[in-house]
Amino acid sequence: MKNITLALGILFAFASSLAVAADKWDLPTPYGDGTHQTQVARSFADEVNAKSGGKLTIKVHSGGALIKHPEIHRAVKSRQVQIGEVFIGRLGNINPIFKLDNIPFLATDFDSAEKLYRASQPALEAELAKDKLMLLYTSPWPAQDLYSNKPVNSLADLQGLKMRAYSPTTSRLADLMGTTPVNIPFSDVAQAFTTNAIDAMVTSPSTGVNSQSWDYISHFTTINAWIPKNMMFVNKKIFDRLDKDTQAVILTAAANAEKKGWALGRKLAVEHTDLLRENGMQVSAPSAKLDAELRAIGAVMVKEWLEEAGADGQKVIDAYNAM
Numbered sequence: 014m015k016n017i018t019l020a021l022g023i024l025f026a027f028a029s030s031l032a033v034a035a036d037k038w039d040l041p042t043p044y045g046d047g048t049h050q051t052q053v054a055r056s057f058a059d060e061v062n063a064k065s066g067g068k069l070t071i072k073v074h075s076g077g078a079l080i081k082h083p084e085i086h087r088a089v090k091s092r093q094v095q096i097g098e099v100f101i102g103r104l105g106n107i108n109p110i111f112k113l114d115n116i117p118f119l120a121t122d123f124d125s126a127e128k129l130y131r132a133s134q135p136a137l138e139a140e141l142a143k144d145k146l147m148l149l150y151t152s153p154w155p156a157q158d159l160y161s162n163k164p165v166n167s168l169a170d171l172q173g174l175k176m177r178a179y180s181p182t183t184s185r186l187a188d189l190m191g192t193t194p195v196n197i198p199f200s201d202v203a204q205a206f207t208t209n210a211i212d213a214m215v216t217s218p219s220t221g222v223n224s225q226s227w228d229y230i231s232h233f234t235t236i237n238a239w240i241p242k243n244m245m246f247v248n249k250k251i252f253d254r255l256d257k258d259t260q261a262v263i264l265t266a267a268a269n270a271e272k273k274g275w276a277l278g279r280k281l282a283v284e285h286t287d288l289l290r291e292n293g294m295q296v297s298a299p300s301a302k303l304d305a306e307l308r309a310i311g312a313v314m315v316k317e318w319l320e321e322a323g324a325d326g327q328k329v330i331d332a333y334n335a336m
Contacts, residue, residue, distance in 0.1 A: 038071045038095040043082035047223050049277045050243050051075045053152050054098055057270035064262045089248050090144045096247040102180035109322035110136045115182035116318055117238040118311025123279050126240035132333035147249045149267035151242040152274025155217040155282035159234040166300045177214035189310045206230055218285035227292040236299050
């Protein structure tokens with residue numbers, strides 16, 4: 014009987030170790046393998062896979078192949094998947110703190126964007142925690158610039174055009190610019206321009222490079238409107254089930270991914286703007302008139318955001334200004 018008990022104990026321990034070794038997470042991300050955001054996500058997953066001692070394997074599903082972008086937040090919340098990545102501004106209808114990431118002309122360079130992130134991070138984490146989610150890292154895009162098929166020297170040149178929108182805040186921006194917002198996902202940008210579904214967009218040079226925008230659009234104006242971010246987050250209940258060593262591996266990999274993402278964002282802002290120029294697009298700085306008009310819109314949108322976010326939003330802005 015003693016031997017049987019011992020054998021059963023060994024068998025149970027072996028089965029338990031297999032269960033741990035077989036722990037697998039699916040990580041949906043909305044962008045294709047050519048984007049730096051997906052490359053950062055893969056580097057994060059690769060580090061976890063290599064350093065978790067076989068306890069955890071994370072599989073990246075890029076390009077919306079597993080779950081489409083609008084459903085990723087809900088999928089992680091409901092534990093359909095364990096972890097996921099989204100563009101922060103897409104969640105603006107949930108809480109104003111997510112909208113802050115897309116407010117134009119508040120933080121227009123990487124240093125100020127990083128300060129805004131640090132100022133807003135506690136509120137961002139608190140909002141995610143309401144849904145039992147935990148922020149792992151953020152990764153920025155280059156600054157959002159203006160694409161059009163004609164020179165734009167003032168907002169009058171945009172009147173009546175259809176503008177791509179991809180979040181509540183970009184829809185409001187399109188309204189204030191005198192254009193009609195049209196919700197177009199990243200994957201459909203090229204077709205939307207060629208079929209005249211949209212006439213202009215405000216997005217990063219990386220989006221233009223990844224979709225070969227020179228094939229369907231001619232002008233690129235470096236308005237540097239804002240620097241949006243993606244965020245990687247995990248279901249907290251699932252994370253808490255892991256042993257402390259595996260949790261530490263994930264948090265270290267996340268910190269490394271955040272450093273890599275911010276460094277890549279800075280690097281690609283220059284490289285991808287140069288690539289647009291090299292491929293024949295007309296790259297220019299905004300006129301003084303256009304710059305003034307856009308900054309006036311930014312002031313309106315900051316005011317509107319503060320009215321919506323209330324005292325909590327004012328605390329974030331105060332913390333940012335103090336930096």
